[in-house]
Amino acid sequence: MMSNAVPSGLSPAQIKTNVLSGLTVALAMVPETIAFAFVAHVSPLTGLYAAVIVSFITSAFGGRPGMISGAAGSLAVVMTALVVQHGVEYLFATVVLMGVLQVLFAVARMGKYIRMVPYPVMLGFVNGLAMVIFFAQFNHFKVAADDGSLQWMSGPLLYTMLGLVGLTMAVIYLLPRVTRVVPSALVAIVMVSAAVAVMGLETRTVGDLGSIAGGLPSFHVPQVPFNLETMKIIFPYSLILAAIGLIETLLTLNLIDEMTNTRGQPNRESMAQGAANVATGFFSGMGGCAMIGQSMINMNAGGLHRLSGIAMSAFLLSFILFASHWIEMIPLAALIGVIFVMAIKTFEWGSFRLFGKIPVPDIFVGILVAIITLISDLAIAVLVGVIVSALVFAWEHAKEIAATTYIDEAGRKVYRLKGSVFFASIANFQALFTPQEDPVQVVVDFKQAKVVDHSALAAIDALAERYAQQGKQLSLKHLSPDCRALLGRARDLVEVNLLEDPTYPVADDKLG
Numbered sequence: 252m253m254s255n256a257v258p259s260g261l262s263p264a265q266i267k268t269n270v271l272s273g274l275t276v277a278l279a280m281v282p283e284t285i286a287f288a289f290v291a292h293v294s295p296l297t298g299l300y301a302a303v304i305v306s307f308i309t310s311a312f313g314g315r316p317g318m319i320s321g322a323a324g325s326l327a328v329v330m331t332a333l334v335v336q337h338g339v340e341y342l343f344a345t346v347v348l349m350g351v352l353q354v355l356f357a358v359a360r361m362g363k364y365i366r367m368v369p370y371p372v373m374l375g376f377v378n379g380l381a382m383v384i385f386f387a388q389f390n391h392f393k394v395a396a397d398d399g400s401l402q403w404m405s406g407p408l409l410y411t412m413l414g415l416v417g418l419t420m421a422v423i424y425l426l427p428r429v430t431r432v433v434p435s436a437l438v439a440i441v442m443v444s445a446a447v448a449v450m451g452l453e454t455r456t457v458g459d460l461g462s463i464a465g466g467l468p469s470f471h472v473p474q475v476p477f478n479l480e481t482m483k484i485i486f487p488y489s490l491i492l493a494a495i496g497l498i499e500t501l502l503t504l505n506l507i508d509e510m511t512n513t514r515g516q517p518n519r520e521s522m523a524q525g526a527a528n529v530a531t532g533f534f535s536g537m538g539g540c541a542m543i544g545q546s547m548i549n550m551n552a553g554g555l556h557r558l559s560g561i562a563m564s565a566f567l568l569s570f571i572l573f574a575s576h577w578i579e580m581i582p583l584a585a586l587i588g589v590i591f592v593m594a595i596k597t598f599e600w601g602s603f604r605l606f607g608k609i610p611v612p613d614i615f616v617g618i619l620v621a622i623i624t625l626i627s628d629l630a631i632a633v634l635v636g637v638i639v640s641a642l643v644f645a646w647e648h649a650k651e652i653a654a655t656t657y658i659d660e661a662g663r664k665v666y667r668l669k670g671s672v673f674f675a676s677i678a679n680f681q682a683l684f685t686p687q688e689d690p691v692q693v694v695v696d697f698k699q700a701k702v703v704d705h706s707a708l709a710a711i712d713a714l715a716e717r718y719a720q721q722g723k724q725l726s727l728k729h730l731s732p733d734c735r736a737l738l739g740r741a742r743d744l745v746e747v748n749l750l751e752d753p754t755y756p757v758a759d760d761k762l763g
Contacts (some may be wrong), residue, residue: 271664273562310560314516362517375620
């Protein structure tokens with residue numbers, strides 16, 4: 252099992268692997284972060300500062316070693332309207348409040364609930380996000396026309412780009428067959444960059460996206476009025492950003508847990524994410540969360556410890572301070588190739604083998620979540636997936652209500668129930684009984700059944716009414732004290748047995 256802290260005795264080989272993995276992720280982070288900054292209508296440095304600060308704090312203090320955080324596209328999309336309407340200073344204030352909300356989430360210890368996300372939803376999340384990352388790279392194959400519009404590349408520029416992407420992917424796939432001394436993605440970036448420089452090829456570079464040169468981030472209090480009006484503006488955005496950030500972070504944490512057969516700490520990670528966003532908001536950053544793409548690159552390169560994320564932050568900051576000129580010369584094709592491979596490896600291709608082997612509703616949920624993630628929003632996709640899964644579970648569970656009947660020694664007809672009586676099984680529950688055909692005395696035994704909610708209580712009262720209308724005597728056995736207290740007309744029909752009656756609660760607020 253992997254420790255949740257950097258082992259004090261990392262071997263030289265482990266140190267080298269994690270540092271080189273951090274360098275690889277930092278190089279891949281640059282174009283992604285710049286692109287997300289443009290989506291949010293802020294400067295590239297606003298995105299890069301966020302990546303440096305958020306990644307460092309979460310890597311050093313979070314609950315998932317090896318997971319990489321930074322300025323994510325899922326957050327940038329939400330930020331766009333805020334920045335356009337109110338300006339970047341309101342964004343900084345929003346990010347601070349976003350972090351506070353995430354800290355409160357951690358204090359309430361609600362991170363554990365991410366474990367309740369059904370597997371089909373997780374599968375859809377992974378596949379949907381892999382497709383989002385993959386298709387987003389095609390924007391780099393567009394160039395500005397004379398009229399300012401974006402058009403697809405053509406001719407030699409396109410062929411060069413495709414060739415370099417193909418070369419990058421080939422190196423990443425083939426090099427591990429020869430050696431694993433250094434991350435194959437890092438070797439691919441260096442080789443393609445060198446080939447472009449030596450051969451003088453004309454192709455798009457990181458510098459074409461924007462300059463990354465800058466200084467150290469400085470402390471900056473958001474320049475907004477500290478009043479209720481400001482709170483009304485930023486709170487809805489902060490709440491949405493906090494929710495999306497935590498969902499993407501904790502689902503990525505779950506995914507890495509499964510990949511590494513270890514167990515992260517959701518509440519600790521939520522606390523670190525919140526603290527990181529509070530900090531980045533005060534240092535002119537756009538905030539962030541876990542990034543599944545960069546995390547997968549890190550995992551594939553062997554970056555399993557906190558050192559890899561810390562190294563990534565250090566390298567990214569050094570790019571800004573000292574190496575911006577050289578980083579801006581890296582061909583975009585090399586980084587696109589790295590991200591293509593990462594997206595392909597992230598996609599759960601084995602999910603296609605599940606067709607015909609798992610229930611159709613599970614397949615439907617997985618596809619639904621993937622599609623919504625691709626065309627809309629991650630948080631909405633996960634929420635819809637969880638709701639649909641819950642409804643499917645309720646529907647399937649409702650079918651399990653059943654009863655066996657027999658005549659007891661007193662000549663009474665006994666219905667021995669098995670299953671759960673709740674809102675979704677009420678119709679099936681009612682259909683089990685035949686008041687018109689039953690004898691004068693009838694017993695309903697709940698020993699192997701459970702009354703779950705208020706709908707079930709109402710159904711039992713309705714059943715008592717049906718037998719009363721037929722002039723027949725109904726008795727109820729093995730109900731919990733909560734059931735007896737909450738029943739209406741049927742309360743007087745309950746046979747109490749203190750030794751055998753169950754003691755489970757019922758989902759109803761009448762008992763406080």
